[in-house]
Amino acid sequence: MQITADRSSSPTPPLSASPAFGNGLRANRLKTTKQGGKLVNDYWTDLFAAKEDGRKVVWYNGTYIPPFFHAHDVAWVHGEAWSAYLAAKHGEIPAQQAGEARGYDRELCSYARTHIGQALIDMRNVAEGKLGMAPDDPRALTMAKLPPPDMFINAYPYCSSGQQWDDIIYRLYGKRIPIFNVSIPLLWGGRPDAGYLRGQEWDERSQYVARQLRAMTEFLEEHTGRKYDWDRLREVMGFIKQAATLRLEAMDLCTARPAPASFFDWIVSIAHVNFLPGTQAIVDYFQAVKDEIQQRIANGEGAVPNEKYRLFFDGMMNWNKVGWLADKFAAVDATVVAGRYTHMSFWQEPDLVDLKDPVLGMAQNYLICPNNHGAPIMIGEINKLCDKFGIDGMVMHASRTCRGMTNSQFLIADSAKRNGRQALFFEGDVADESFYKDELLNTRLEAMIESMEARRLQAA
Numbered sequence: 280m281q282i283t284a285d286r287s288s289s290p291t292p293p294l295s296a297s298p299a300f301g302n303g304l305r306a307n308r309l310k311t312t313k314q315g316g317k318l319v320n321d322y323w324t325d326l327f328a329a330k331e332d333g334r335k336v337v338w339y340n341g342t343y344i345p346p347f348f349h350a351h352d353v354a355w356v357h358g359e360a361w362s363a364y365l366a367a368k369h370g371e372i373p374a375q376q377a378g379e380a381r382g383y384d385r386e387l388c389s390y391a392r393t394h395i396g397q398a399l400i401d402m403r404n405v406a407e408g409k410l411g412m413a414p415d416d417p418r419a420l421t422m423a424k425l426p427p428p429d430m431f432i433n434a435y436p437y438c439s440s441g442q443q444w445d446d447i448i449y450r451l452y453g454k455r456i457p458i459f460n461v462s463i464p465l466l467w468g469g470r471p472d473a474g475y476l477r478g479q480e481w482d483e484r485s486q487y488v489a490r491q492l493r494a495m496t497e498f499l500e501e502h503t504g505r506k507y508d509w510d511r512l513r514e515v516m517g518f519i520k521q522a523a524t525l526r527l528e529a530m531d532l533c534t535a536r537p538a539p540a541s542f543f544d545w546i547v548s549i550a551h552v553n554f555l556p557g558t559q560a561i562v563d564y565f566q567a568v569k570d571e572i573q574q575r576i577a578n579g580e581g582a583v584p585n586e587k588y589r590l591f592f593d594g595m596m597n598w599n600k601v602g603w604l605a606d607k608f609a610a611v612d613a614t615v616v617a618g619r620y621t622h623m624s625f626w627q628e629p630d631l632v633d634l635k636d637p638v639l640g641m642a643q644n645y646l647i648c649p650n651n652h653g654a655p656i657m658i659g660e661i662n663k664l665c666d667k668f669g670i671d672g673m674v675m676h677a678s679r680t681c682r683g684m685t686n687s688q689f690l691i692a693d694s695a696k697r698n699g700r701q702a703l704f705f706e707g708d709v710a711d712e713s714f715y716k717d718e719l720l721n722t723r724l725e726a727m728i729e730s731m732e733a734r735r736l737q738a739a
């Protein structure tokens with residue numbers, strides 16, 4: 280397959296190199312996230328060694344099921360995380376082009392397109408220099424590290440792209456590698472007794488997902504030839520429950536003004552509750568995050584040097600732009616305090632997990648991914664967060680290829696406006712930088728700030 284070079288990786292220049300935007304102040308990011316970055320690197324280093332260590336490797340997508348793999352000593356590759364990893368290193372282009380060359384449209388979820396593209400690339404051809412990349416090209420070296428799959432598992436709530444993604448890779452591998460699907464049904468919320476964590480639908484679907492998770496452990500047993508270690512799962516979940524609780528407590532502290540941490544600090548801590556191993560290290564990490572936040576509150580120190588406005592970020596993250604966006608909002612004195620992705624999507628109800636028998640509570644946490652709710656319940660939960668954190672306005676990241684998270688954004692923005700909040704949309708993408716429109720965001724952000732300021736003057 281020929282990989283064309285019609286798109287080049289052109290990372291946005293540092294904010295300091297762009298025309299002046301705002302007051303030039305930069306985000307005051309948490310120091311502990313550096314410690315967290317080491318944990319992420321350790322995970323990848325361990326994964327890259329999985330085959331040499333004799334471990335089987337499962338490629339999976341969807342919700343945060345790695346505790347099941349960890350407890351069974353199987354290495355795991357989260358497709359989204361791998362695509363984000365490549366994007367963060369600006370190494371995603373060859374994989375995306377391989378996907379496009381095979382006919383996967385650029386409008387397809389760029390996470391999926393990147394991961395499928397990686398699966399399509401025959402690394403032997405790279406080694407022979409046949410794909411327009413030298414064998415020692417850093418992008419080729421990065422892609423070559425990913426251990427190939429022994430199993431596929433899909434457990435994707437709400438999004439049909441996510442649900443089909445592993446099946447496509449299963450086909451690309453000639454249907455020779457076993458696959459298991461966990462169906463996580465929507466919580467429509469339409470019955471009279473329905474509500475957040477309650478109602479007949481909630482009870483039935485919780486049991487339905489729990490049954491499938493138990494069946495998934497049988498699949499793991501079958502393809503490893505080993506008995507499932509339930510004690511180990513309880514141990515792993517003990518660490519995760521502690522870490523998730525500390526994380527939520529630390530998030531709650533950000534009702535303080537100025538907010539001591541921002542959405543961008545929480546974004547770089549997603550991996551720790553999404554796919555890193557459940558060990559004492561993630562407990563220590565979130566304890567350190569909480570300690571730093573408490574210290575900042577004591578010092579009156581904010582995540583944005585001169586906080587005047589508080590915003591909510593809606594949509595999937597634009598992984599090429601984390602630092603860039605953090606600085607952009609800081610430059611207009613706006614703290615992005617919370618977000619749907621960070622504050623509603625990972626182990627949001629740790630108390631549901633009974634460590635004596637954790638499966639049902641795990642299933643319930645997977646079910647309450649915000650996008651898995653019908654819109655009225657999801658938007659109700661967003662509005663509660665906005666009230667709690669004193670949000671003035673919403674920033675809607677209209678991620679071009681992530682339909683799963685954008686399809687409800689007009690409803691969310693309407694609700695925000697009805698509740699007296701501003702809302703802006705900006706274009707970007709999860710892992711395809713070419714969709715990001717910086718000037719559009721600048722213009723709309725300045726307009727929103729002016730409007731918020733005018734409203735405050737009127738109210739004064």
Ligand code: SF4
Binds near residue numbers: 389438440595680684
């Ligand atoms: S479209 Fe969005 S929600 Fe769906 S698989 Fe891609 S990133 Fe996930």
